[in-house]
Amino acid sequence: MPDTGETPAHDSRDARAPREPAGPPSREEAAPSDPGSTARPGRVVAAWPAVPLLAALALWGWAVRHTDVSALDDYGLVSALHPTFWAGLAVLTAGFWFTVRDPRRRAGWPAAYVLGLLVMERATQAVLYPTPLYAWAWKHDAVIDHLLTSGGLQSADRLGDMAVYDQWPGFFAAQAALVRLLGVDNAAMYMAWWPLVSSVLLLLPLLLIYRTFTRDRRLIWTALWLFCVGNWVGQDYFSPQSVAFALHLGVLAVVLRRYGRPGAHGARQRQAVWTVLLSVLVIAIVISHQLTPGMLVVTLLALALTRGHRDWIPLVTTVVIFLAWCLTAALPFLSAAMPDMIRSVGDIGANVETGYGSTPTGTGAVATSWAARLLSGCVLLLALAGVLRARELRRRALPLLLVAAAPLPMFVASSYGSEMIFRVLMFMLPGAAFFAAAALLPAAQLPGARLPGARTPSAAPGEAHPEPAARRRPFSRSRPSLPSPPTLPRLRYAAWLSPLVLLAATLAFVPSYSGKDRVNYFPPGEVALVRQLFDQAPDNSLVVAANRNYPLAYEQYWRVDHYWFLEDTRTHVDDIVRDPAAVLARDMAGVAAPARAYFLLTQGQMANSEMNGQLTAAQLRRVRESVADSPRFERVARNSAGVLYVLNPAS
Amino acid sequence: MTPQDLVIRMLPPFSGWLALAALALPGGSPPRGAAVALFLAVGPGAALVRICGPALRSRRAETPDEPGDAAFERHSDLLEQLVLAVLLSVSAAILVATALIATQALSGDRVLLTLTLLTTLAAFCPSLRALPASGTAPRTAPGAAPPTRKGSTL
Numbered sequence: 001m002p003d004t005g006e007t008p009a010h011d012s013r014d015a016r017a018p019r020e021p022a023g024p025p026s027r028e029e030a031a032p033s034d035p036g037s038t039a040r041p042g043r044v045v046a047a048w049p050a051v052p053l054l055a056a057l058a059l060w061g062w063a064v065r066h067t068d069v070s071a072l073d074d075y076g077l078v079s080a081l082h083p084t085f086w087a088g089l090a091v092l093t094a095g096f097w098f099t100v101r102d103p104r105r106r107a108g109w110p111a112a113y114v115l116g117l118l119v120m121e122r123a124t125q126a127v128l129y130p131t132p133l134y135a136w137a138w139k140h141d142a143v144i145d146h147l148l149t150s151g152g153l154q155s156a157d158r159l160g161d162m163a164v165y166d167q168w169p170g171f172f173a174a175q176a177a178l179v180r181l182l183g184v185d186n187a188a189m190y191m192a193w194w195p196l197v198s199s200v201l202l203l204l205p206l207l208l209i210y211r212t213f214t215r216d217r218r219l220i221w222t223a224l225w226l227f228c229v230g231n232w233v234g235q236d237y238f239s240p241q242s243v244a245f246a247l248h249l250g251v252l253a254v255v256l257r258r259y260g261r262p263g264a265h266g267a268r269q270r271q272a273v274w275t276v277l278l279s280v281l282v283i284a285i286v287i288s289h290q291l292t293p294g295m296l297v298v299t300l301l302a303l304a305l306t307r308g309h310r311d312w313i314p315l316v317t318t319v320v321i322f323l324a325w326c327l328t329a330a331l332p333f334l335s336a337a338m339p340d341m342i343r344s345v346g347d348i349g350a351n352v353e354t355g356y357g358s359t360p361t362g363t364g365a366v367a368t369s370w371a372a373r374l375l376s377g378c379v380l381l382l383a384l385a386g387v388l389r390a391r392e393l394r395r396r397a398l399p400l401l402l403v404a405a406a407p408l409p410m411f412v413a414s415s416y417g418s419e420m421i422f423r424v425l426m427f428m429l430p431g432a433a434f435f436a437a438a439a440l441l442p443a444a445q446l447p448g449a450r451l452p453g454a455r456t457p458s459a460a461p462g463e464a465h466p467e468p469a470a471r472r473r474p475f476s477r478s479r480p481s482l483p484s485p486p487t488l489p490r491l492r493y494a495a496w497l498s499p500l501v502l503l504a505a506t507l508a509f510v511p512s513y514s515g516k517d518r519v520n521y522f523p524p525g526e527v528a529l530v531r532q533l534f535d536q537a538p539d540n541s542l543v544v545a546a547n548r549n550y551p552l553a554y555e556q557y558w559r560v561d562h563y564w565f566l567e568d569t570r571t572h573v574d575d576i577v578r579d580p581a582a583v584l585a586r587d588m589a590g591v592a593a594p595a596r597a598y599f600l601l602t603q604g605q606m607a608n609s610e611m612n613g614q615l616t617a618a619q620l621r622r623v624r625e626s627v628a629d630s631p632r633f634e635r636v637a638r639n640s641a642g643v644l645y646v647l648n649p650a651s
Numbered sequence: 652m653t654p655q656d657l658v659i660r661m662l663p664p665f666s667g668w669l670a671l672a673a674l675a676l677p678g679g680s681p682p683r684g685a686a687v688a689l690f691l692a693v694g695p696g697a698a699l700v701r702i703c704g705p706a707l708r709s710r711r712a713e714t715p716d717e718p719g720d721a722a723f724e725r726h727s728d729l730l731e732q733l734v735l736a737v738l739l740s741v742s743a744a745i746l747v748a749t750a751l752i753a754t755q756a757l758s759g760d761r762v763l764l765t766l767t768l769l770t771t772l773a774a775f776c777p778s779l780r781a782l783p784a785s786g787t788a789p790r791t792a793p794g795a796a797p798p799t800r801k802g803s804t805l
Binding site (some may be wrong): 147148151152153169170171173174176177178179180181182183184190201204205207208211212213214215216243246247250253254256257258273274276277280283286287288396651 | 670674676677678679680682684687688691699704706707712713714715716717719723727730731733734735737738739741742743744745746748749751752753755757758760762763773779
């Protein structure tokens with residue numbers, strides 16, 4: 001395990017070994033004087049953190065082998081998981097907590113634990129489910145298929161609403177190339193693993209950001225852990241925002257590390273080079289995703305407004321690139337959407353509202369929804385506590401506080417399809433997790449805390465280029481003191497409260513993230529049924545379904561049209577419920593031969609309707625029975641996951 | 652140039668050509684996927700970071716305002732290079748693929764070939780040197796003529 005130079009934890013409970021030096025133990029100190037006699041026991045002790053880590057992964061492996069996902073209930077994966085999964089998560093959290101606080105452990109161990117956490121959090125679904133989750137991920141696969149089929153970008157004249165993806169094509173074009181390079185049929189072959197890949201990608205810039213503000217290993221890795229468990233919003237799936245968020249954090253890491261010093265000889269050349277590199281990242285963000293550049297602009301603006309110690313160049317660069325894209329390639333979409341966007345500015349109530357079809361309904365949906373709310377509330381409250389308690393840390397990490405607060409004004413700007421509240425939460429999390437971690441550490445041990453009897457070192461040990469504090473950080477007033485470990489008092493209450501909070505947050509991630517898997521999982525039978533539809537549908541055919549929550553919903557969207565009747569007006573939905581076959585046949589009658597009109601009802605649609613406050617299962621069954629009994633419809637296919645009918649041409 | 656420098660310089664283009672060669676393997680095979688993914692994830696960015704590195708590192712980055720050893724900052728700099736290598740590589744793949752789809756010329760082979768050629772070109776580019784920091788620039792002796800640019804009449 002590499003030694004990353006982080007300051008190890010100084011736990012007041014380690015009174016048995018209070019004479020530890022402030023820095024990490026050197027190899028000479030760690031090694032026994034007679035390697036021949038005691039080297040092996042030393043290595044065994046050093047490798048002790050591997051025991052809970054491997055035990056947790058073994059429990060996880062056992063759990064996924066003994067979990068049956070064929071009949072999910074309203075609690076999603078939560079009730080289906082084998083109990084050993086929860087035991088594994090508890091063991092992993094406990095192992096992490098005691099490892100990260102032990103000054104004798106190498107800094108590589110917390111990294112191994114966080115990677116273990118990501119495997120348990122983000123790879124479980126990929127291992128358990130035979131098909132990728134999320135209708136949105138399947139939609140993105142369809143966009144990639146469109147690019148590969150058409151070979152170019154197309155306008156709304158040919159694609160309708162789906163042309164928006166051709167105006168932000170970055171992610172999809174890169175994935176189209178990757179599909180060809182890997183030699184696979186489509187992105188569905190690998191997109192189930194995307195949450196793990198994108199989450200690991202986030203770790204790198206996030207670790208760099210946290211290392212800019214503290215050397216304290218506990219703070220850095222506990223913040224990363226909290227970020228992982230607090231990031232339940234589910235934007236890590238196969239999507240442009242998953243990559244754009246990592247790039248966003250990369251830009252912030254560079255700005256926080258490299259744009260915080262006053263100019264000097266050579267600074268202009270160096271800044272030009274950094275700006276070129278930043279521009280590459282920003283362009284990739286801007287051409288891939290609509291919202292992320294907006295979040296980046298407000299965050300850079302907040303940083304630039306603080307006492308002049310942040311540079312305006314990253315902000316101006318981002319704004320120029322963003323505007324250039326919006327006024328050229330993305331102009332068709334923006335000019336059409338601008339009236340709605342302007343109307344929503346300032347309408348905070350509507351922007352925060354979740355809207356029809358997204359109201360959790362049923363015990364399971366409500367319970368998992370509350371778990372998610374409590375988890376987010378807990379992280380934000382912890383962050384607030386951390387900000388209030390750690391005065392010195394708050395002053396030093398002021399930019400991180402701004403990073404956490406900057407996305408909040410976006411509530412005023414737009415509803416973003418009823419998702420703004422979740423997106424704001426996700427963009428706040430990098431800063432919030434840092435201060436939340438500070439709340440979990442005893443106040444007396446936080447970096448910069450002053451204690452009675454603590455010495456103020458005149459120079460940092462081992463510092464290669466000591467500089468006056470005012471020059472090292474323009475916003476710092478004085479060099480803080482590091483508390484001397486031997487004088488730390490015992491803090492008993494925090495010893496158990498903090499790990500329990502961390503454990504509760506870690507466990508709460510599972511229902512928050514996987515509690516709606518009944519909606520998000522489509523069994524192979526459902527995929528096969530929809531594929532059968534598209535294999536036989538002539539050009540310009542129409543697919544009628546309850547909602548868009550089924551796999552391949554947008555398959556071949558450039559030649560097959562869709563109508564999701566639950567998205568129609570409430571009065572029309574009521575008409576359909578009253579006389580399903582007659583009203584649906586009338587809606588579908590406009591399709592001219594040789595095109596056909598299909599009616600598709602699958603378990604994914606039913607789960608989504610039922611758990612999100614649309615029609616009940618009984619109402620949808622009645623719709624299906626009405627269509628089945630009607631002579632106007634002919635059954636094309638049926639299996640355990642759904643049914644497919646076609647409207648007879650005569651009707 | 653030391654052998655180690657040569658390896659660092661040539662590894663990214665080599666991984667690109669290796670990925671191109673791996674396309675001869677059957678579609679979906681793990682070695683093909685590994686070679687392609689490794690190059691696309693790190694290769695182009697690593698080449699760019701090597702070129703810009705000396706200029707970028709000419710001054711220390713922001714560091715925690717806490718006492719500590721130099722190893723922490725050294726490891727943070729290494730982490731920064733890794734972050735840049737990965738994120739610049741991802742960005743380069745996105746930019747090249749978007750440029751090709753916009754010109755109706757997208758194919759996997761073209762994306763990989765373009766990135767490999769750019770990475771190879773970068774391997775032959777000299778590193779951007781840092782300007783000397785203030786106070787370390789050569790000073791003119793008292794009474795001596797002021798320094799002039801080569802070819803200048805001043």
